[in-house]
Amino acid sequence: DAGVIQSPRHEVTEMGQEVTLRCKPISGHDYLFWYRQTMMRGLELLIYFNNNVPIDDSGMPEDRFSAKMPNASFSTLKIQPSEPRDSAVYFCASSSGWGQGYGYTFGSGTRLTVV
Amino acid sequence: DAKTTQPNSMESNEEEPVHLPCNHSTISGTDYIHWYRQLPSQGPEYVIHGLTSNVNNRMASLAIAEDRKSSTLILHRATLRDAAVYYCILRGRGSQGNLIFGKGTKLSVKP
Numbered sequence: 001d002a003g004v005i006q007s008p009r010h011e012v013t014e015m016g017q018e019v020t021l022r023c024k025p026i027s028g029h030d031y032l033f034w035y036r037q038t039m040m041r042g043l044e045l046l047i048y049f050n051n052n053v054p055i056d057d058s059g060m061p062e063d064r065f066s067a068k069m070p071n072a073s074f075s076t077l078k079i080q081p082s083e084p085r086d087s088a089v090y091f092c093a094s095s096s097g098w099g100q101g102y103g104y105t106f107g108s109g110t111r112l113t114v115v
Numbered sequence: 116d117a118k119t120t121q122p123n124s125m126e127s128n129e130e131e132p133v134h135l136p137c138n139h140s141t142i143s144g145t146d147y148i149h150w151y152r153q154l155p156s157q158g159p160e161y162v163i164h165g166l167t168s169n170v171n172n173r174m175a176s177l178a179i180a181e182d183r184k185s186s187t188l189i190l191h192r193a194t195l196r197d198a199a200v201y202y203c204i205l206r207g208r209g210s211q212g213n214l215i216f217g218k219g220t221k222l223s224v225k226p
Contacts, residue, residue, distance in 0.1 A: 004158075033214075043159070043216035056213075091158045099212045100147040100166075106158030 004107035006092050012113045018080040021110045024073055025094030033104065034067055034077050035091040043091070049075065050098065082114045119203045124221045127193045135188040135220055137203030142183050147206045149214070150177065150188050152199040159202065159216070162188065198224045 005024040013019050025032045033048040047057040052069040060067070064083070069075040079086055089111050093104040120138040127133040139148070149164040163170055163177045165186075170177040176189040190197055202219040206212050 042218060045213055045215065048213075093158070093214075100145075100206045100208065101164070103149070103161035103164065104159075104214055106160065108156075109158050 004092055004094050004105050006090075006107035006110050008110060009108065010111045010113075012115065013082055015083055015114055016081045017114075018078065019082045019086075019112060019114075021077040021090050021092075021112070023075045023077070023092030023107060025075070025092070026096075026105055027073065029094035029096050029105070030072075031095040031098050031102075032069060032075050033093040033095070034075070035093065035106075036088045037091065037109070038088045046077070048098075079112075082112075084114045087112055087114050119205060119217055121201075121203055121217065121220045123218065124223065126223045126225060127190075127197075129195060129224055129226050130192050133190040133193045133197070133222065133224075135190075135201050135203075135222065136185065137187070138185045139203070139205055140184045142205060143207060144183075145208050148177065148179060148183075148186050149204045149206055150175070151202045151204065151214075151216070152197075153202070153219070154196075154199045162201070164206075193222075193224045195224050195226065198222055 007022045030051050034046040035043050037043045046059045047067045049069045067077045089109045091106050091109045093106040095102050095104045147166050150162040151159040152162050153159045163175050165177045178187045200219040200221050202216050
């Protein structure tokens with residue numbers, strides 16, 4: 001099992017550019033989560049999916065952020081246009097279930113720097 | 116939301132046991148206690164979880180107080196690789212079931 005795979009590991013982009021982060025969850029996991037981590041705010045849940053359907057996107061900071069899950073093995077988080085304050089580490093996680101008894105498996109993250 | 120309180124940092128010596136405390140005085144009867152850790156430059160990693168009884172797995176043990184208002188994550192023999200931020204998280208039912216991270220405890224392990 002290769003775990004949750006995120007790409008790219010690092011991304012540097014200029015303000016105003018579109019950024020796309022990618023995630024491949026563990027096969028068979030029905031839930032996928034996107035988190036963002038900054039020094040100031042710690043780890044924040046942005047959005048999560050169940051069976052490719054977005055369930056709760058209340059953590060998405062602005063309309064500039066969008067996430068999709070076109071199939072069970074792939075998800076994207078897009079920022080358009082990007083701003084310097086979007087600089088953070090973005091983590092994707094997956095789980096075989098949702099709720100109290102389930103643990104999440106996280107990817108290694110994408111470190112985004114917007115200059 | 117029920118909240119947890121953890122020390123900001125702790126130090127341990129290699130090959131000695133480590134007890135990481137967590138207070139959750141407002142825990143409800145249906146909240147599970149989860150522990151995750153985050154090694155430097157990596158994503159969070161699931162460690163253990165429990166409801167009322169003490170739990171053991173290959174990574175750690177979780178000791179839960181009888182009144183459930185506190186818990187302790189026990190690493191039986193700390194290694195340098197255990198240096199990480201450890202998060203104690205309560206997960207409730209329904210919308211309270213999301214995994215919400217606090218600031219955690221930064222554990223340093225000295226050789």
